[in-house]
Amino acid sequence: MAKPHNSSGGAGQKRKSPSSSDQPSNSKRALKKERQSFRPNNDVVVSSKDLWNQLRKKTNSKEESRALADSLYELIKGKMLNLAKKHDASRIVQAMIQHGTSAQRDSCLSELAGDIPELSKEQYSHFIVLKLLKYCTSSKNKKDIVKSLKNQVVKLATHSVGARVIEVCLAEFTAKESEILKREFYGKQYAMFSPAPADNSNSNSNSNSNNGGQSLLNLLVEEFPDQKDGILKHVETVIDKCMEKKLIAFAYVQDLLCQYTLSASPSAITELSSSVVDYTLDVITTRPGAKAICQIASHSSAKERKRIMKTLKGYTRSSLLHRDAYIAIIRSIQVTDDTVTVQKMILNELVKSEGQSDEHPLLEIAKDANASKLLLFLLSPGGDVPQQYFDPWECDILAPAVNEKGEPTSRKNPETRKSELLQFLRDDIIKMVTQHAGDLIGHKFGGKVLENAVSKWEECVAPIMAALEEGAGEVFESAVGHLVLKRCLLTYKDRPEEAAAGLPGKFVEKWGGNFADAMMQSSRAAFVLGALCEVSKEAKKKCEGDKKLKKTLKEKAKEEKGVAGFLALADKLKCIFCTTCKETPGSAGSSDVYRFSRADFGAVPWSPLHYDLEFDFPTSTTAVQVTSRQTYMNNQSEPCSTLMLNAHNLKDLSVSVHTSKPSPLGPPPVGVDAKIPDFVSHVKELDAAASSLAAVPFVYDEDKRMLTISFPDPVAPGDEIVIRTVSTCHPDDKELEGIYFDFTPPGKPQTMISQCQQYGFQRIVPCVDTMNAKTFFTSRITASSEYSNIVSNGDLLGDAYVPGSDGRVTATYYNHNVNMAPYLFFIGVGTYETHVAEVEYPNGQTFAVEILALPGVIDKPEDATSALQSLVDSIIWTQVSTGPEKYEHEAERAKTYDLIAERDSLKRSGSNPEKLASIRAELKDLISVWKDTGYTYCFKTYREIGMQNSNYGGMENLNNTTILSSRLTPSRWLVDGGHVYMEGVKVHEFYHNINGSQTTGETPFEIWLNEAVTVHVQRQREDAIFGHDYMRLGQVAYAQAPGTGPLALDKAPSSMAVEPVGFNTTHELVSAMTYSKAPEFIRMVQSIIGKENFVQALFNYHSEFAFSNATSGQWVDCMASFSPPDVDLKLMAKGWLQRTNFPTLVVESEEVANNNLTVSLKQIGFAERAKEEERYPWMIPVEWSAVRDGKSVKSGLYILKEETGSIVIENTTADSFDFVSVACDWSFYGDVKNNAMTDAKKLCQAKTDPDTVNRFLAFQSILDNEKCKIVEALRAGVTDGLVSVSADFVDLYGAILEDSNLSISTKGRFLSISSSCPSRPELSHFYHYLDSAKCAILQAVYARYGDKLTTLFAELQADSKLENRTLKQATFAAIKAGLAAAPVLGGGEVPANGKATAAAMLEPLLDADNMSDRAFALKNIVELGGEKGAAAHANAKKVWTEHAIGCEQYIQCIASVDSEAAPGLIRELLDEPFFNMALAGHARTVARAWCANQKRALLTKEGLALTKELFLRVGKVNQMSAYGFLGTFSQTMKFDKGVRDELCATVREMKDGLDPKKEESLFNQFSRLVKSFD
């Protein structure tokens, strides 16, 4: 086909025939010679010819050549022009130029320069010019040549001989050197101007390559916009002339043509096309020419398009295989509507066999880098150009063409066109695949064709399998083959229904019996298997069931190199390690209600290796500028040039990349023994390489919160890249995520702190914001020196902040030890009171603890000291009393605590250093008995930072726990619950160091895991401080609280499983299920595997996944390795974690036979579940104990796995026990219904069960019966003496009141009588009657024990001890009912002055030294009303609200007032100047308190209106604070129609009042609630 073009001087150098000679051989020649001898210079010609003849001999040595050239030069110098013009002497001059020295060449040029244009036009002499162009290459030479050609370019370019000179000249000279000449193409006048400054091509690029940057034509048009038409016209004339002279094959002509088609209007191109199309074959041989034809084809008529194809006929195959021409073929096909012609003229030729070859004619096409693109274009889905196969230059050319009116220039639907053409090729492509599948699998380009063919036609599957019949292993190993197979498999992602019968199915058939051996030989093979698992459920299932595979995978994934494929496979098979999330059919069904599902969280494609952050807090504004340098490693199997980062609400973003490559940091260090890179030198290296930063393109999609960065070059798998981002965030006091404002003392700069869980870090800096993107941090913070504290994660560099020149200081923190998930990031700049203490572990290791309190919050220094002591104790306790040896070393432990107390007191006093030293030595010895202690802190400082505004009570940011200011230290405002909370939160957040921070859940679905184990350990600490029974009763009472407790919430339609199918915001995962149900699950696991095993299993878990992430399944696996043989712990986990609701355990009977007591059990609650796949029993650990005379005579653990089961207690007779206590200490999360328990037995249990929880529950059950009896009577309208509280119950109350076995605090829990009835849910919505029933019972109690209670109250009131408080309140409740309420069950009046008497009893408590008593007194006195109530109310409003925490307490008290006045009080509260809806502490408190009072919030008209109003006011400011309203409505469907309709209507109005986008989460939750009403 067409000749090569851009070769220099390609034309006309060859001699015509080797036989030609200069010896005259006949008479004609002799005559000629004779004639010549008479012309001028004839002598010279003759002699020089001799020399020339010698000179051109190939056998000459260098020296001989030199000498001959010198002689020739001497002979012809000064006469060169003359010789040059003679047709027979021109070759002599050519030889002179070729063989001359550079000085001789210069001299030749200077003799000839002036006549170059003339010489260029002659057939003989133009060769001399070509020689000059080739050999005279100094810049002076070139300048001379350019000078001589000036003003002659167009003439020569359109001259049939001169064109060659121009072609060679433009090819030999750089764009810059020749630009002045080229300008003449556009009009002579443009050559006069200096070259446009935009010229950036100082490389050796010739005119042909002028397609990347802007064309000269474009530049000129830009320079002279008003002359565009003239310029184009000029170019058109040049092109026309060139075509006339048949010069179109020259590169510069094609280049001009290309430039023209890119600048001219569509109609001008159409006009030009008819004169060009017939030369298509000549034009498409260069890149610009091919592009020009593409443009022309785009704007041609159907007739001309046909002409293009006609010229190609016979050459389509070779054109398609040509370096440049292929694109024109593809474009022609793409724009031609007449597909029949395309088939006939183009495609037909591609499928016709040439010669005898066995090879299918399409194979050559499929394996060619360019030609294959035609097939890929036709095979790809849709009508578009598949961008993954075409480079940007090609995509640009193949973009849809439109005319001046913007209409497409082709009419046919692109998809239709493709399918018509493909239909023609179909059989041939299949034939080719059938014949050559093996060849294609191993081929870079052929593989792509194969992949697309497989995705279209199932006939391609068998050939692939046949090709793999032998040596599949080799293919799996091969660099190309494994990728091709992987991609072939992944094509089934789009059509899962075909997978089983298609390639995936065949793979499973062939290798499914033993994937481990067949497809796990190498990382590459594992990639293929990973892809297979992605598309084949069956393959995945087989893998999950394959122990060998699991083992191999675990081993392989730990190897140092070549693990990418195994990691990818492990990722696909998360379920191998995570048996709790096994796919259950249909379970994904409801996931569309949620924004996120598990599938949204995979392995990170880019691992962050280090974040270097620079925070600039200017003094003039509150905007924060963050400059980051982030180092990433490409985790993917293929090179990648885009990086996607999370970025939320960041402004003024810029991104650049370090083009220099710093020394690699290596893969992220994971595990205990990992070697951590030197980040200090990494940062230094980046500093030094600052000049290598180059801005890169990026796209910031603010809606999707994604920043997509493009790199100039792809980053190879395993390679690293450093990016730099600069951005600004704008903190405020509304959005409590990312950096935000917190309490600031007057006159001080704005305090700012951060909250990153769950997605706050991306509000600070672009980042990979997932829990598994753990990395190391270097943070430099520059902020006002007026801040007392500037803190972040890690250890402060040096001892102090470094002052700068602008009145600010800089603090640098290294977090280089513990890789940290982004949600744990913290930054804080603020004004605090700092209190410091030292933790000294038994082995002598020390670190500092700091409490950063908001100024003015701590009244007394002792409160700070005591808070610090609590913290230090918790930290020591975590090391000494948790860990794998928790249940060993009892004596050593006790001794250790004693010695630590003694040591610390000596440290404080500073006396007796000898004693101190000896204690320290002894402690060291003691602790050395431990092989492994509990968690040991490894940083220099641990901080607790008080905050005022937060959605959370505390947050375990690494090294910088934040805790609500009201719960940070004891204070005169802290209520008892707050005190318990304070102790709990300290140990809770600290324990997160190991459980959450060091070992982190893999995804938000594992937040429960981080929390539940932590709560479990926190509870152990609380037991140690406050007593087990007291704490456990609190947990049980809370769990069973009707309507609002976790059990009630879990039953409600809006409930989510601990591990839900999906979620909208992670706030939904921070729920009662996370903090109550999940810890109960942990506790159940502990009781099944045994507590000693449990601590060991937990230790294994924390070791195996240290500095890494773990899934729920991995945690369960660690536990399961200790489970009893007959217990499937994974099934147990699934049952509890992935379903909502809970079981009710029914004790059906107790029977004694043959000296055995059989207790028959049945669980209910699973069979009637809505989803069929959830209808299987829970696995329930049932702790039991047979009790006789208040003692446990036999006890044990029974695990109920099926629907029914029985506990068999051997050697037991009917009179050897009083009753069997079942589910002791609330051994499972759920209800017990004991049908075997007679009233007498139950009464006995309530009086004597040594298991306090069951005793309590028996008491509650009797109490419930009393309540229900009364509720039913009230419903029936029966009062007035016909119904009364039973004497048995009143006796029981008295017995408990007198029982010396119960602690005062526990007794308080028993006798705090609520208005709920946990055991009778069918009555639980009769809020009014229940309240009256409670009152009736208390009145009966008061009637019997009035004096006793009054005396007791007086005693308790005088002593403000914490443990007294609950009983004090319980006692007063009875007194209040007796004195101040009308008798519920008839029989008398309200005692005269009763209210005033009761109020008087309370009065002293208004000034108690503790908040609990004061709050209790205030609430009750306001409820009692009267003058005392009003006075107390006014006083509290004034005094309490002056203090931040006191203010919250005031809101709490007033919002929970239970009287007719309540709605009025709340409305008044909302309008108070001190009430701030933006503070979560205010909004949440009022919402919760009101929601808890359901009889008023739901069942009164005024109350219901307030409920709706309050909900919208709270929810629109802070969604999270309004979640409590959901539970309030959970019983809606139980009410009679009238009430029900009213409640449903209200809920609908509440939902409709929300903005579906702004309040998405709340809106969705309420939508589901509304749906559940249908």
Ligand SMILES: [Zn+2]
């Ligand atoms: Zn927590």
